[in-house]
Amino acid sequence: MPDDIASPQTEPIPAPAAPVSAANEPYEEGRVSCMALTRAGQPCKNGPLPGSPYCRIHQTLAEEANAELPVEPQEQTSIVETIADEASNARTAAPDEGMRQQLAGELDTLIQRVRAKTPGYAPPPFSPRRLLELIKENLDKLSPEIGLSMLEQLRRTITNDVLNLETWKGIWYLLNYSLQYQAGVLKRRMTGEYEVDPWGLDLEFLDTIKPFFEFLYKIYWRVQTSGLENVPNAGRALLVGNHSGQLPWDGTMVGTALLTEHPAQRLVRSLYGTWFPTLPFFSEIFTKCGQVLGTVENGIRLLEQDELVAVYPEGYKGVGKLFSERYKLARFGRGGFVKMALKTGAPIIPFAVVGAEETYISLGKSQTLARLTGFPYFPISPAFPWFGLLGFVPLPTQWYIDFGEPIATDGYGPLAAENPVFVSQLTDQVRNVVQDMVYERLRKRRSVFFG
Amino acid sequence: MVRKRVVVVTGVSDYWGARVAAQLLQQPDLHVIGVDKEPPKGPIQNLDYIQADVRNPLLAEFLRSEEVDTVCHLVFAESERPGETGFETNIAGAMKLLGACSEADVRKVVLKSSMMAYGARADNSAFLIEESPLHGHPRSGTIRDLVEIEGFCNGFRGQAPNMVLTVLRFPSIVGPTTDTPLTRFLREVWTPVLMGFDPMMQVIHEEDTIGALVHAVQADVPGVFNIAAEGVLPLSQLMAVAGKFPIPVFHLFAYWGSNLLESSPMPVRRYLPLELDYMRYSWVGDLAKMHEQFGYMPRYTAVEALREFAGQKRLSHYSPRKTVQACDEERLRDTIERRRRARELEAQMMVNVEEAGRDA
Numbered sequence: 001m002p003d004d005i006a007s008p009q010t011e012p013i014p015a016p017a018a019p020v021s022a023a024n025e026p027y028e029e030g031r032v033s034c035m036a037l038t039r040a041g042q043p044c045k046n047g048p049l050p051g052s053p054y055c056r057i058h059q060t061l062a063e064e065a066n067a068e069l070p071v072e073p074q075e076q077t078s079i080v081e082t083i084a085d086e087a088s089n090a091r092t093a094a095p096d097e098g099m100r101q102q103l104a105g106e107l108d109t110l111i112q113r114v115r116a117k118t119p120g121y122a123p124p125p126f127s128p129r130r131l132l133e134l135i136k137e138n139l140d141k142l143s144p145e146i147g148l149s150m151l152e153q154l155r156r157t158i159t160n161d162v163l164n165l166e167t168w169k170g171i172w173y174l175l176n177y178s179l180q181y182q183a184g185v186l187k188r189r190m191t192g193e194y195e196v197d198p199w200g201l202d203l204e205f206l207d208t209i210k211p212f213f214e215f216l217y218k219i220y221w222r223v224q225t226s227g228l229e230n231v232p233n234a235g236r237a238l239l240v241g242n243h244s245g246q247l248p249w250d251g252t253m254v255g256t257a258l259l260t261e262h263p264a265q266r267l268v269r270s271l272y273g274t275w276f277p278t279l280p281f282f283s284e285i286f287t288k289c290g291q292v293l294g295t296v297e298n299g300i301r302l303l304e305q306d307e308l309v310a311v312y313p314e315g316y317k318g319v320g321k322l323f324s325e326r327y328k329l330a331r332f333g334r335g336g337f338v339k340m341a342l343k344t345g346a347p348i349i350p351f352a353v354v355g356a357e358e359t360y361i362s363l364g365k366s367q368t369l370a371r372l373t374g375f376p377y378f379p380i381s382p383a384f385p386w387f388g389l390l391g392f393v394p395l396p397t398q399w400y401i402d403f404g405e406p407i408a409t410d411g412y413g414p415l416a417a418e419n420p421v422f423v424s425q426l427t428d429q430v431r432n433v434v435q436d437m438v439y440e441r442l443r444k445r446r447s448v449f450f451g
Numbered sequence: 452m453v454r455k456r457v458v459v460v461t462g463v464s465d466y467w468g469a470r471v472a473a474q475l476l477q478q479p480d481l482h483v484i485g486v487d488k489e490p491p492k493g494p495i496q497n498l499d500y501i502q503a504d505v506r507n508p509l510l511a512e513f514l515r516s517e518e519v520d521t522v523c524h525l526v527f528a529e530s531e532r533p534g535e536t537g538f539e540t541n542i543a544g545a546m547k548l549l550g551a552c553s554e555a556d557v558r559k560v561v562l563k564s565s566m567m568a569y570g571a572r573a574d575n576s577a578f579l580i581e582e583s584p585l586h587g588h589p590r591s592g593t594i595r596d597l598v599e600i601e602g603f604c605n606g607f608r609g610q611a612p613n614m615v616l617t618v619l620r621f622p623s624i625v626g627p628t629t630d631t632p633l634t635r636f637l638r639e640v641w642t643p644v645l646m647g648f649d650p651m652m653q654v655i656h657e658e659d660t661i662g663a664l665v666h667a668v669q670a671d672v673p674g675v676f677n678i679a680a681e682g683v684l685p686l687s688q689l690m691a692v693a694g695k696f697p698i699p700v701f702h703l704f705a706y707w708g709s710n711l712l713e714s715s716p717m718p719v720r721r722y723l724p725l726e727l728d729y730m731r732y733s734w735v736g737d738l739a740k741m742h743e744q745f746g747y748m749p750r751y752t753a754v755e756a757l758r759e760f761a762g763q764k765r766l767s768h769y770s771p772r773k774t775v776q777a778c779d780e781e782r783l784r785d786t787i788e789r790r791r792r793a794r795e796l797e798a799q800m801m802v803n804v805e806e807a808g809r810d811a
Contacts (some may be wrong), residue, residue, distance in 0.1 A: 034679045192691030192754075198735075199577055200651050277732055279574040280702055287649065287685070295577040415464025 020337050071348040080169035114177060116337055124176065128165075131172045138179060145377070150175075160425035187445065199302075201267070201290035209289070216249070217256040220396050221355065224451070225257045227403035233264040235404065236303045236346040240311040242329055245316035245356035246379050247395060248272070254310060254353065255289070257401050269302050270310040271295075275376050298334045313427070319378035326357035327442060329435045335427035338409075342417035345410035348430055352437035355399030358448050360384070400441050404433060455482040458668055461505050462526035463498065464489040466629060466749045467664075469561065470657075471523060474496055474665050481668075486518065486528070506539075507550045514555035521559040522552055522670050530592030540594035542603070549607050552614065559615040561667045563660075565621045566653070566677060566736045568597045577651070578737035581620070581675045588700045591726050601675075617667045620736060625756050626657030628764040629744065635724035636676050636692045637765060643723065646699035650733035653679040656756035659749035666677075666747035676745050679738030682753035686730060692757040694765060702731065713789040719769065750793055755785045 139147055150171055185204070188194050195201050219221050231237060244250055248270075255268045271294030277283045293300050294311065302309050303436050312318060317330035338356075341348050364378035369385075370378035384391025407430065445451065460476055462468030463485035469492070475575075476484045476497050483498045487489065493501065495507065497595050505526055514522070518558060526544050530537035545562070552560050570586030587598035606620055623633035633654065655663075655678060663678045690697050705727055723730075751759070762779055 050660075054596070192684075192688045192689060192693075194688070196684055196688060198651075200649075200683075200685060202685075202732075274574040280645065283731075284647050284649040285650070292577060295574065295576045297578075297580075301578065 001416075015360075018344035023066060027051055034229060046279045052108075053303045057248075062150055069358060096297070107154065125171045126169055131168055131175070134172070134179075138175070142250070145262055158360060175322040191362070197289060197290075199269070200287035202288040204362050205288040206267075206290065210256075213252050214260060215255045217253055217260065221359075221402055222451070223253055223257060223355075223399040223400040225261055225401045225403075227257075228257070228262050230268065230349055230403045230406055231258060232347075232406075233262075233266075234306070236306045236340045236344060237304065237308050237349050238299075238337060238346045239268065239308065239349050239351055240430050240434065241310070241351040241353060242327075242438055243312035243313060243314040244321060244326070244353065245394070246319060246360040246362055246381075246396070247392070248319060250353045250356040252313065253312065253356070253399060254351065254401060255291075258308065266308045268310045269307050270312075271299055273376070275316070278374075293324075294336075296340060299337065300343055303340060303346045307331070307344075308315065309340070313337050316376040321357070321359045321362060322365070323357075326439050327433055329438070329444065332427050335423040338423045338430070341409045342412055342426075343414045345414070347406035347408050347410070350404040350433045350437060351408045352402045352404070352434055352441055354402075354438060354445060355397045355442040355448070358397045359394035361395075395449075397448050398445075400445070402437055402441055404437050406434070410444075455480055456521065456707065457482045457484065457517055459484045459486055459514065459517075459519050459538060460521045460522050461486045463487045463491045463495065465525070465527075466788050467527075467661075468525040469495060470661050471525060471664050471668075471727070474661050475523075475668060478620075478669065480729055484519070490514050506628055511549065511551035511554040514551060514557055519555065519557050521547065521561065521668050522557050524548055525563055525664075527563070528595075530596070532590065533592045533595045537592045537596050541597065544601045545600045546603055547703045549603070549611075551628075551696040553607075553611040557594075557614070559617070559668075559671065561617045561664060562599050562600070562619070563600055564618050564620045564666060565594070565676075566622045566679070567594045567729065567735055568601055569734050569736070570594075570649070571726070571734045573744075573756040575732055575734060578678075578735055580737045581677060581740055587638070587727055588728060592677040594726075602674055614620065615671050615673045616744065617672055618663035619663055620675065620677050621655050621660055621663075622679045622734075622736065623655075624657055624660050625760045626660075627760060629657040629660075630726040634760065637695055637760070639724075642690060642695045643696040643700045643705065644686060644690070645705055645727065645731050648702065648731045649685045650729075650731060651683050651735050652686050652689050652712075652733070653683055653735050654689070654753050655680045655755055656751035656759070661751065663745075663747050666745070669707045669729065670746055672745055675739050677738055678737055678741055678745070678747075678749065679736055680751050680753040680756055684753055689757060691754075692734075692754055692772055694761040702727075748796055750789050751810060752789075755789060758782070758785060 030159070049356075072187055076337075135147075135150065137316055153167060154171065189204075194202070194204055231239070239254070241254065251270045255270060258266045258268050270291045272286055273292055273294060276286055277293060292302060299309055299311070313332040313336075314330040315333060321328070321330065337346075340346070360379065361381050362384075363378045363382070366378045370376065381391065383393070412422070458481050460468055460472040460475065460483060468485065469485065472483055472485050472491075472775065473495050475481055476495070482499065483497075485495065486501050486503050488502070490502065490506045491498065501513075503513065505524070507513075524545060525757060526540060528537060528540040528553070549560060555726040565578070568585045568587055569575065569583055570588055572586055576583070585598045585601055588594040601618060604616060608614075608616055612783050624631045624802060625634055625637075659680060661676075665671075684692075689698060759782055762782055
């Protein structure tokens, strides 16, 4: 019964506590083994370190897991994760009674929040057999971490000799809820009951494609970001940086950096060129991720709404640079971005992206093909267009994103935007700052692929 | 007895003219004269109908002899492609009417236009202010006429500085009874969209369209205004709320197909009521001026207007009796919410007026 889970007397999810005693209990021919599951999903056969339920290999994993604070749960899946996290925390830390009470209390509030989201939700009646079937059917729908942590927990309760029914029930409840939630999402998308901001930002869509960009950010390009403290937690700011890499991957990575690594998880509104709205899918995906067409009116309006706006004043000239011209900044347009900043008093935060220039090697540009296809430029690289779509695969270089000190503009007043001399001076100043930041990073970088 | 203000509504034989005239007749202080080539299709009670074409050279004399205060010009013939009928009825009609009004010292003229006049373009800002250039669409007759009329109005403002000239630009109008490009599109069985494009759209309910026109007749609000319901939503969501399933078509094929049909000698039924560009790029108007200066707020939000339309559309498959709608729970909930909002808005306005009075 789900009510049992919520009532504090019956220990909502007793898993955190139960395995502690199990840790040092023999479950395989009297030999004490490590608690963790191996990558293949088998119980680890190594002996544990003294005073710990884990072996040497898994000890580091457990420490890493402990180091990661449980994030604020936003959706059902993250609640499961949080519970799993707390479970693993509790296991290694061997909590005392007070810790147990605290964890139970936190879990209760989480359950209350889930309840509040879908009032009147009651899962189908529970039996361990049916739970296993449900997990089997839906294993591919769960993310690997969630699935693994669930199975790991269940495996442990079995070895505990006694079937720990409460754990099973808790997982039953969450799994049912999660599936119902997913079905609900689909239905809401079909009937149009979702929220989109006036610019077209669709947070559900963003959440769906975020993992892909996180993969690129963390694993593929191993982006190292510095200077995030220069980006304010709230309020308007204009990010100005160098553009490179034939395709606007640098924009996505700057966005991912601020969304995942910035303490306030800020969403960046990048201003893109007028070519993209004419392209299918680009137009749709850009809009749904909250990106906005680069016109001065749009920029001013966004900054007035205290958004974080990113511009790449080099435009197509910058992104379509030849390999031989890499990291030499092109002309910074007509200074439209400076006007935006001056009119709204937004600080200009320069940033440099290093590593993106080498993702594609553009050896030349074809005027004829550009005219035929309607592209603003048509790069010829060793892979493109000879290998077709394969030519779009970027090289896994090591990236750096550096945010510099903000340049205040509110002292000049909005009228300064009408002064062309001043605007062009400020434009050049910002360009020099960005160029210097790029060179600074290049000076430190030893290898294109290994940083 | 105080003489009633005389209002001329043109185009009463068409939907908008008839609806606006009927609404204006509810006002006790107005004398409403309907002018059109043809008599109204249904009876409009108390309407003082005069059969005349707005291009009639004697129109100025008529307006003067009736001491007309306000003209609400709603004669407009939709046309797919630019042509003579569109030019004669729409452009020449509006020019001649405005000329006659200025000659007869008519105090106010109200015109209905569309945000389609901005044009759907890749370089449109996300919110188009009223001063944005009107690019229109090169191939749509309706839109070309609107752009020409608006261009003429802009020039006319300089010639007749004393005249209150109000032009209202509406987005796609939806509602249970109206027939507009968007409602035609949503009533189609197959609703193709351009694959990979999802422009932001605005809508307005037919009642709010009429409400805004009536407000412009009653209050003096010179200038051009974007009038739209609260809420900007992507085309995909708009169709989902309206209960239509989008069928994605690769945009190049769609454009080729459209050109092919265009040039074919057969009289094909219009395959898509909306111009393709208007389903590809967004053409959303900025509503700041409406909020600050116009003084009328649309009662329906975009989603409410679409939901009501969808309910009526679903029902039309089963029963022609419209009264059944009254049982619809969702609709009633929206109505309650809408009326509550309207009351709140009114109360807020009263407070504002009081404050302004106190300040004075």
